Amino acid sequence: MKKRKMTRHSQIIIGILVIILAIYLSISLFFWKSLNPYHSVRAQAIDIATEKTDLVKATGFDIAATDTVTYSIVGLNKANQEIGILIPKKSGKIKEVKLSQGVSPASLTTKDTKSVVLALYKGKPAWEVNNSNGFKVYDFESGKELI
Numbered sequence: 001m002k003k004r005k006m007t008r009h010s011q012i013i014i015g016i017l018v019i020i021l022a023i024y025l026s027i028s029l030f031f032w033k034s035l036n037p038y039h040s041v042r043a044q045a046i047d048i049a050t051e052k053t054d055l056v057k058a059t060g061f062d063i064a065a066t067d068t069v070t071y072s073i074v075g076l077n078k079a080n081q082e083i084g085i086l087i088p089k090k091s092g093k094i095k096e097v098k099l100s101q102g103v104s105p106a107s108l109t110t111k112d113t114k115s116v117v118l119a120l121y122k123g124k125p126a127w128e129v130n131n132s133n134g135f136k137v138y139d140f141e142s143g144k145e146l147i
Contacts, residue, residue, distance in 0.1 A: 045071040049085040053096045054078050064119030064128045066137055066147070068092075072118040074099070084118040086125060097125045103143035105129075121146055 006014075042061045049055045054077035064070045069089040077083045086095040097118075105116040105127055112132040118140070119128040125140035137147040 041071065045073060045087055048087060048094070049073045049075075052094055053083075053085050055083065055085055055096075062115070062117045064117045066119050066121040066126065066128060068120055070120045074118060084125070086118060086120050088120060095120065095125060097140065102140040103127065103138065108138055108143065 041063075045061065046055075046058045049058065055073065055075050056078055058073050058075040060072075060074035062072045064072050071087040071089065073085040073087070075083060075085070082099040084097045084099055086097070088094075099118075102125065108116060108127055108129050110131065114130045114132065117128045117130070119126050119137065121128075121137050126146060127138045127140060127143075129136050129138060135147075136145055138145055
């Protein structure tokens with residue numbers, strides 16, 4: 001029985017496919033590893049919020065950085081009202097606010113707004129509005145610009 005050798009053309013094609021597969025796997029692993037800390041912090045913050053507050057269902061999570069780094073969770077409480085939970089990264093008191101008692105985040109947005117995040121500024125709830133040209137901080141209750 002005669003052995004068939006792979007042609008030079010087939011070897012090149014297989015080599016290129018192996019290199020493409022290796023690059024794809026490397027990039028996928030890089031992104032998976034880079035997002036792992038975010039998902040870990042998110043899960044921990046939601047667990048703390050459900051244990052220590054009236055949070056029943058989390059609908060949003062973000063990290064705000066004003067004068068302190070704050071983990072911000074938006075969700076529903078037992079009465080099915082929208083609430084916000086603010087957990088300072090460093091030690092501090094967890095704050096729970098009813099979103100209906102503050103300024104609507106939609107009233108603070110413009111056409112170039114990228115995101116609106118519930119945050120803590122000088123220990124009080126605030127809205128951090130991120131625009132294409134920077135960010136501003138507004139008081140949660142009055143909507144007055146703080147930064």
